[in-house]
Amino acid sequence: MMPLLGLGTWRMGESGRRRAAELDALTFGLSLGYPMIDTAEMYGEGVAEEIVGEAIKGVARRPFLVSKVYPHNATRSGTVAACERSLKRLGVERIDLYLLHWRGGARLEETFEAFHRLRAAGKIGDFGVSNFDRDDMEDAARLDKGLNGSNQVLYCLSRRGPEFDLLPWMRERSIPLMAYSPLDQGRLLGKPALKKLAAEAGCTPAQLALAWVMAQPGVVTIPKSSSRARVEENWGALDVELTPALLAELDRAFPPPETRQPLAML
């Protein structure tokens, strides 16, 4: 079980000038009820985790926390050390879901061994991967039969490649897909078809794009915004009603894949 909608943090912590706005957006998001935050040791080289740590300090209900280890740190001992640094920056004793950011660097066996150690020690609730295509997932599942802690990949209306084989494969095994860049980093929002359908549905393009992602079975998502207004707008995606007719229009405007497409990665 994991929350359907969370706050992304990529690009946060990269500039001291933006820090206050980023912290404010996260704090405000938590006050609205966002139940999850996604971060990584890579974001702002640790500073994004520090900002998340500040945002969650003293909140009544701590959100579900997701963080990621760099592949070059993902050795047997390196993963444990990286996780401990992340815990310190976040100011918590446990990360709910800890992911390998992308494949490469250390051998997967070593990373998984470290994940098991961290889970046994209570430092992470569960573990998973990110940017794994179907063949990578098959390798991962061969190594770890119990793997079901999520695969975080690029997935949105304009990039539906995972629907061809990765997402069905994950659904069969009850592994949630965590969709990153659900707004295609903002690029999706100017598409005329999305604007028209959103206006007809009485919502904004961002709300429609997010509602569509969340309507896909087995998919959760983590849009990022450093603005209070957009954090609030994105939260409104939970109230969008997707009728069968609207879903069909979206399929016409943003067709599902007819052939296998290699996983896109940012």
Ligand code: NDP
């Ligand atoms: P998103 O699709 O979430 O888009 C973020 C961009 O869209 C920002 O520039 C933001 O600007 C803008 N934006 C957000 N909401 C709105 C809105 N309502 N109207 C207009 N513009 C809006 O892209 P991300 O790449 O950030 O993906 C989300 C999260 O996924 C990341 O933050 C990160 O946590 C994770 N991720 C993981 C990756 C991985 O390899 N595992 C790779 C990429 C992302 P502003 O902040 O100014 O509002």
